[in-house]
Amino acid sequence: MQAGETTVANVVRESIRRIDRDDLRLGAFLSVWRESALSAAQALDALSASDRRRFPLLGVPVAVKDLFCTRGERTTCGSRLLESFTPHYDATVVERLVGAGAVIVGKTNLDEFGMGSTGEFSAFRATQNPWCQNYSGGGSSSGSAVAVAARMVPCAIGTDTGGSVRQPAAWCGITGMKPTYGAVSRFGMIAFASSLDQAGFFANSARDIELLFHAVAGRDVRDMTSRDAPPESPESDSGRPLRIGYCPTGWRGNIDAEVEHHVQRSIEHLRHLGHQTVAVDLPHERFAIAAYYVIAMAEAASNLARYDGVRMTSRASPSGHEPPTLSEMYAATRFQGFGPEVRRRILLGTFCLSHGFHDQYYQQACRARRAIRDDYARVFEDVDVLIGPTSPTTAVPLGSQRDPVAAYWGDVFTVSANLAGIPALSFPVGFSAAGLPIGAQVVGPWWGENRLLKLAAAFQDTTDFHQRKPAL
């Protein structure tokens, strides 16, 4: 497009054509912006060649998880409660993508309010894995991952609170990255758990993620937890061999044999590329999954208190009692508007914060979080990155995860990066015998995104897992 070999309008039309062809079956999108995307494409095509060079993402079709506010366009969070909510502003991530020349083609499906790992908790429809019919594409950023894996768009934006970018990336055979907490503005990103939430990126390669990341990262005055990368950030290391840590005791008994096999092979491949691998110990890792869910549920209970049927949501009438009181209206609206998993998490978060349980659960979770963060700080004095599986299993059949605790255990390898606020990236390293993708995760020190991206790119330069496409 920069060279004028094709037009932005042609590329965007092709993206929309693929969405129209495949999305009825896959369920990746909640809304497709046909007219505005083509209008934006035509405006970009009208620019002079010199003006086009100012846009690093010129004409790239991008899908955005329906958790990011988009001015004048519905933002549902996958929830009936926000089914007709239309923001009056764009999220900073959206503003910066458009400012870099990207063309947003639609909003993608998700587990309601980002709470879930299979895409089945969307109030509208479940998202299918393009690699295998009736299998989950992961979650909560299910639609964004599937849209990229099915080649409807070359890249997409999601959110990652406990693995919701990395796990669907692994299950869909693509690359996904969660940056350092604070690297990307959360303004306009509808909150689930504010100390854990971070925008994340999906693409078919680490090199494409690097382009996306650098287009949107950086301080935003509207999000005071956002910062520019400090000058002392870990550099991209100019190709020197890295010390790569792995924590084998954390895997044993916890993962599928095929996942373990392919992740081990990826570690051997990295050794073959000249890197050194070192066993490390993270002694407080065993508390991570419980600490994560206590903190996430507590923050969700607080954040979702604003949805009350008054200012921004639909409103329910309690049955059999007219006229209702305000509190009856709140209770009915929230019960009918939220799905079962969201209600469960609000209730448990309320429990963890309530009198008599706050110290035992929430305070303990915060202590565990501090210990986990300290473990990572210590380990990164010895190694450059950590590697391990992204998910203990490959994608699961839709409808198979009915036990909530079993589902929560699926996040066991991803939540620590959110607790500590460190960057993590999942990239494809193989396929199971059933043809389902397998991902490995590399985790870096604070502000170490460039190191992760360069390592994943080096792996992808010498393998082809990331280039394989599902048969559609």
Add this chain to the structure above:
Amino acid sequence: MVNQSLVERLYKLAALQYSPEPSSAGSSPLADFEQIIEFFSVLQQLPITGDNNVPPCAVLGDLRSDEVVTSQTVNAALDNAAQSHQSYFVVPRVM
């Protein structure tokens, strides 16, 4: 510790209508609660070191100036309201 009375109290605190319906796994809300709280109980094995100050997860950037600026107009704020009248949100009676 977890009993029916506590579950019903939590529904009230969370501003949710209480429902005894079973979950998708076929279990009652009380059974779900018990199972998940058991899942959290591993946290009790973490020793308390006496330092209750938890560091923030990110260093704040420079804070913006404390000045009054226009954010949303009244019409914009009312645009997504379930019910509104002139410049007011309309709600049911409190009592």
